[in-house]
Amino acid sequence: MLALEDLRVELGDFTLAADAAFVEGRITALMGASGSGKSTLLAAIAGFVAPASGRIRVTGADITGLPPGERPLSILFQDQNLFPHLTVARNIGLGLRPDLRLSADQRAARDAVLDRVGLTGLGDRLPRDLSGGQQSRAALARALLRGRPWLLLDEPFSALGPALRAEMLALLKETARGEGLSVVMVTHAPEDALAIADETALVSDGRLIAPVPTRALFDAPTPELRAYLG
Numbered sequence: 001m002l003a004l005e006d007l008r009v010e011l012g013d014f015t016l017a018a019d020a021a022f023v024e025g026r027i028t029a030l031m032g033a034s035g036s037g038k039s040t041l042l043a044a045i046a047g048f049v050a051p052a053s054g055r056i057r058v059t060g061a062d063i064t065g066l067p068p069g070e071r072p073l074s075i076l077f078q079d080q081n082l083f084p085h086l087t088v089a090r091n092i093g094l095g096l097r098p099d100l101r102l103s104a105d106q107r108a109a110r111d112a113v114l115d116r117v118g119l120t121g122l123g124d125r126l127p128r129d130l131s132g133g134q135q136s137r138a139a140l141a142r143a144l145l146r147g148r149p150w151l152l153l154d155e156p157f158s159a160l161g162p163a164l165r166a167e168m169l170a171l172l173k174e175t176a177r178g179e180g181l182s183v184v185m186v187t188h189a190p191e192d193a194l195a196i197a198d199e200t201a202l203v204s205d206g207r208l209i210a211p212v213p214t215r216a217l218f219d220a221p222t223p224e225l226r227a228y229l230g
């Protein structure tokens with residue numbers, strides 16, 4: 001369980017309240033209008049924004065004061081954060097060791113993760129020599145190699161065309177299931193939530209509404225979902 005207990009996050013004039021939990025082993029979509037606070041919530045969970053009050057717990061452990069690197073999670077952003085001057089293999093290796101001094105076992109783990117995301121043999125390329133979809137795979141690989149149990153994604157594939165996006169969502173789902181990852185994914189697209197998310201949570205009117213099963217939510221939209229869908 002990733003539990004947000006009476007959490008309040010304040011950024012300038014903006015305030016977000018969250019008192020809800022994400023369940024382990026599930027894929028949860030996080031939806032809401034532009035500016036509703038989805039990215040702010042992920043940033044608070046990841047430790048980039050300190051909450052004004054409240055606690056964040058993962059499997060009971062209070063992580064509210066932990067630095068980002070010590071939290072049991074990885075976060076993936078839309079712009080993929082690949083370093084342009086480093087090869088794909090090195091970019092991915094950064095997930096294990098910032099100084100890139102990988103042991104033989106770590107190099108083997110890195111190569112295995114490259115295989116798993118379909119980038120076999122492309123480790124020596126620079127990010128600019130990969131397609132957009134391959135860059136997304138490389139960024140996902142780096143997050144996976146860190147081996148953290150929670151994966152937060154902030155509109156990770158929104159720059160991709162529909163076919164590639166569907167492919168990446170399928171890869172994400174397969175990987176999350178295969179490795180027992182717990183996923184929270186910000187998306188604007190109802191079809192993305194319906195394609196892979198067990199549950200969907202909405203951010204509306206300055207608060208997080210607890211996740212509910214995605215299919216049931218879209219079959220009988222709540223007023224907040226209706227307002228979002230327009």
Ligand SMILES: Nc1ncnc2c1ncn2[C@@H]1O[C@H](COP(=O)(O)OP(=O)(O)OP(=O)(O)O)[C@@H](O)[C@H]1O
Binds near residue numbers: 012013034035036037
């Ligand atoms: N550094 C900041 N200082 C002050 N206000 C901020 C800051 N960053 C974001 N905000 C405000 O916080 C609110 C929530 O922003 P946030 O980026 O979390 O929304 P979002 O739901 O992720 O939006 P989008 O879907 O457009 O990405 C917005 O009103 C935004 O203007």
